[in-house]
Structure formats: C-alpha cells, structure tokens
Amino acid sequence: MLIFFVGYVETGKKKWGQKLAKELNHDFVDTRIIMEEISGLEYGQILNDKNLYIQLEQEALEYVLKLENTVVATSELLPCRYDNMDRLNEAGKTIFLRAGLGCIMMRISKLKNDIPLLKDIYPDVVPDFISMELNNRNPFYKKAQYNKLSREIKMKGLLEFVNS
Secondary structure: OEEEEEOOOOOOHHHHHHHHHHHHOOEEEEHHHHHHHHHOOOHHHHHOOHHHHHHHHHHHHHHHHOOOOEEEEOOOOHHHOOOHHHHHHHHOEEEEEEOOHHHHHHHHHOOHHHOOOOOOOOHHHHHHHHHHHHHHHHHHHOOOOEEEEHHHOOHHHHHHHHOO
C-alpha cells in the first residue's frame, strides 16, 4: 500500500508520515530527498532552476509510484502539477494536512532562512505571499481522500482512514 501526505510547507507531512510508517511497519520516503539523491544537489539549489525542479519532481513521482508498503511525504508542488494529484489518488491513499496562515507563519518564523522559497522575500510580504500560494495550491490538495487540520490529526484517525 502507498500512502501520500500532501500539503503546504511546515504542515507536518514528514512528521506524521514518519509516525504512520512506523505504526504500519512501512518504509518512509520524502520526495524532496529523492530529488536531491537523483540530482546530487541540495533542495535549495534545485529550486533555483524551475525546469530542473519540474523534471526531478516528475522523476521522484515515477520512482515512488513503483514502491510498495511506503508512506510518502510529497514536495509542496508535486500534487499541483499536471495530473499528479489524480495519479496519487489512483496509486494509494492520500492525506491532505492543512494549516491556517497563522499556524504556518508561526512554524516558518524560526526556519525562514531554511525555506528556499521564502528566503528572498521581505518579511512584511511573507503572509500575503503564503496566502496567495495556499489559494493556488489548495484546490489540488483538496482532491486528497482525507483532509485534516494538522493540529487536529490523531494516529487513530489516520489508521482508521488507511484501513478503510
């Protein structure tokens, strides 16, 4: 079984993906790490080249779709391109971890310089930028089969969904 966590940056995809994988005795992978391994570059470097990013993202998708018994944390943009979200839904269970703007802002405030997408944005426009990003991406994320606020997620609910 494949299980995919989708959502914006700092919503808990990796954290909950690792917890669920451990609970199910499945492997865990992060498509951002796969992109780094394929290219030999750091994720921030990959983001600097849009064409390379898209190519590596698709290669990572093709790789994970061949796996079994794996929980996958997707990169923020992977579900938002082409028919990728539909492909994730067809291949396994999909979980959208969502968070409000305030929650995301609180989480990234300590990491801003570590998030390549945000490091060159003036601090006073970051909330507007993230709000715009969420408006653009949420229609794709909302195609997931399970949709939950990250602060309300519980292992029991995840297990019930996965086993349904």
